[in-house]
Amino acid sequence: MKKFIDWYYGKATIRKKLVISYLVLVLVPVFVLGNYSYHIARENLLTQTKGTIENSISSIAYNLKANIEREDDNLKYLSYNSTFRERLRTGSKNVTALVKEMNQSVEPVFWYFITSDRNIKGIEIFSPHIENAIGSFLKPEEECKGEDWYDYHQKKFNALWTFEDGNIFATRTLLDAATSSEPIGIMKLEVYPDRFVEPLSQAQFLKNGVLLMDGEQQIIGARELENAELEKEIRQRLPEITEAGQYETKDYILSASGEFENGWRLFYYVDKQEIAGDINKIFRSTVLVSAACLLIITVLISVISRILSSRILKLKQCAEKVGQGEFDVDVETGYTDEIGVVANSFGVMSRKINEMINEVYRLGMEKRATELKALQAMINPHFLYNSLSSIKWKAIRADQDEIADITGLLAKFYRTVLNEGKQITKVANELENVRSYLEIQSRTHENSFDVEYQIPDLGLDFEMPNFLLQPIVENAICHGIDYCEEGERGLIRVEYAPEEEYLYFRIYNNGPDLEEAHLKKVLNEPGKGYGIYNIQERIRMYYGEDCGVTAGVSKDGMICFTIKIKKEITGREA
Template sequence: MKKIWNWYYGKASIRKKLIISYLILVILPILVLGMYSYYVSKKNLIRQTKHTMESNVDAISYSLQNDIQRETDNIKYLSYNAKLRGSLENGLKNRNALVKEMNDSVEPTFWYFIASDDKIKGIEIYSPYVKQSLGSFLKPLEGKEKRSWFRKNQNNFKTEWSVKDDRIYATRMILDSATSSTAIGYMRLEVFADEFLDGLFQSSYLNNGILLVDANGKKITERTIKDREINKNIYQHIEENREERIYETKKYILATSEKMDNGWKLYYYIDKSEISEQIREIMATTVLVMGLCLAVALIMMSVISKILSTRILQLKHGAEEISRGNFELKIEQGYSDEIGVVAESFREMCMKINQMMQDMYQLGLEKRKEELKALQAMMNPHFLYNCLSSIKWKAIRSDQDDIAEITGLLATFYRTALNGGRQITIVQNELENIKAYLQIQLKSHENNFDVEYQLDEAGGECQMPNFLLQPIVENAICHGADLCESERGKIKIEYIYGEEFLEFHVYNNGPKVVGEELERILNTPGKGYGIYNIRERIRMYYDEECGLYSSTTDEGMVCFSIKIRKEIENK
């Protein structure tokens, strides 16, 4: 964790810091909201499922209760038929009258009810007042006393519903017409089980299971679900005789109807795994929405972080440029916020540093000019010329021609070198200075090297810095021509007048100098006005296209070249 913090705090770029910070600030609320949304959606789904189950079980039980009530009313109505009750009481005494009454009045009424109610399968009347079956409905009670339905209705004046071998019956006692307290028979109404219970299975909700039990808790009909363990748990719940309207476990939800008039009860249950499918859909939707929110947030974070970090990166790049020495860099943002204030301060700092460097550079130039003036002042030109002239004429009068020639060359050399104390001369004077200097060197070296000139005639009046070529020629003699062993030394002076530039080339056939050594000579400060000072003086007066260069020709000669413009830019 500490490494991660150190990386984040000290090494990560500002844009990465912004993106990570935004991610933390955005992801946490999205995760919390997403989890809360999922929890609330799941809770609402469970609540809605329970409500739907309650509504479904109420609707189904209500429909079944209506059917039960209708058939109960039918059997009650038929059992109170006065003609039926009167003829039954006299059945043993007047069998023919009973038969006639059944055929003329009772049976047509029964057939009417059967025909008009598609759920009634049949009607049977059991009576102790008949010894054999009469017509379609009347049967003797003898032999039926041990049946369960008889025992259940023997002392019960209400309609009792029962199920036997998947057949559903409604049974009611027929009372005498005189006192309505003595049983004269029993009426049994059978309904079509499939049609009667069809309403239980017409609709399905989440592959629900249904269980219909009678007043004793015995199964009448059911529709099970795939999970057998849940089906078994429902039976255990019924055996425990719990009264909860809605009962929920980890695996299932159970809704129970109110008891119907005949004591029947309906159980409506679903497997929670069915709800899980919907919950997974909710989760998938939640994750999708969270993902879309994160994607949009990432895009916005990337754009915003780029906008914010761009200005900071500009400052960073500016600092890197300044570290490389570029103090002319302009950082202009034009904003008044904290970054804008820093950028403006940065720009002002660069301007001040650049101005200070220019001031120091100018001070250095002034110092060198003063040093040169001091040097020239030490050598009083008039005194020097007068002395050299006196020596020359004395030498001529004494027939010392060599001394006279050398003295004349020295006078020419110092006249062109000192240039009246001016820093600027013309090309013609500079070349005369070099010629005089080389003649002096030839005399002092007893002509042990050759000199060759290749000079353009044009451009003699062009201005150039004074005393620019002499240090290069001196270097060519001392480190070139004087060191030749296998051949005679040679110095070549070349002047080229170009369209934009003046070029001076000084060749020598001395020992070869490799590229690194040439660069060291050019870039290393030395004493006096050496090679390095020439380069610095050229930089003072000209732009970057001008300068001092070194090379080696195909013939093996070392060449130092000066390239300057026809006109001096900074006089």
């Protein structure tokens, strides 16, 4: 990413920058709007799907409940025949009357219901009051003893729906006509399973699955999903679902009905992969529209960027010519927009550069003449050294040893100060310059002060700026030693201490005490001549703000100026 940013800002042409910038500005809203549209359409589709599922399960449940209620009503109607119940109650005593009742009223009615209701497969009555079967419908109770539904009706009289071995039937207790409290038999109405649960095949949607389950969690009827693994997973979860409502996972949407009056429950479910097909259509449509918009925008951006960058490219070509030395270029356009202002300014600049080149050429010739004069002036220091040497030898021949010594010290002092015109010297040369200066001052002050040196043999080859210590030593004499009280002998101590990263020079004098404010003024304000303030500025120029000159009073009461510089010079004096 960093490489791309560097390329974009530093190497890409203006046209590429325009194209990339426009594309980014356009892609972001196109992507956001496309993504938003896709998600809204997806949510609407899921909402619509859930609504369709709810409508489908409601329709199926309604039809199933209608079938159940119709057969419940039929069962109730058939079991309320009072004449038949009276004959059945006394069947063992008066079989003839019972047979007659069966033939005249009961069986015709039963056959009517069986033939008129396509769901009814058969009707049977089991009673303890007969010993043998009578007609097509009445049978002794021995044929049903031991069945779960038989035991149920010994205690309860309401209708019971049973699913057993693939058969569906409803049973109801027959009560005596006189008291309606004594069980006299059980009526059983069996239906065709396929016809009875036929509503399960209705309202097919997205290859949905549907399942009808009784109170014993037996599956009465079902339509399975194409995904067998998902079908198995859903069926394993169904016993856990006890309330009506919709349940959604990442793989499917399931809707459960409330419990029917007979204890049955209905479940309707859809594989989300089927929904994904419609969602993918929406996604492809969104991508197609976005791609078409992007293509049109890209073409427009290319045309616009070419128009906008053409003038900049022309300006670039002129700049390249100027870079090759052709300053006679005409880039003025007469336009007043930003590019026109830059082009006009560039034309003015190129003309001025051409004029400046001519001026620089003229100044160069003058500079050569000045350098020649400076070269002639370099003879002067050598003349000074030679003159001092001649004076020294003449003094020796005249037995004027003191004059010879002072003259030799002067020659050495000026040699180290001038340093052949170089700004950088070695620590050893700088300390030698200080020694010569102090020796000269000692002679001129009639040896009125002492000098102590604490200089180790190590660290003398480090480089440092020339003429850095002498002004501080001079300050120690002029403002320190010269003001000693009468009878007190002056003392100057010169210390050099190289450490890990820094070099420390300390100049002590036993002159009068100075106030802290005065010391700060000496360090931070320029004075007359080449003072300590100038030394401070030179050190900061070479080494930075963490180096410089500090002043204070030592433990033995001497005024001390400390010079702190680095072992390595990090700058150069202008």
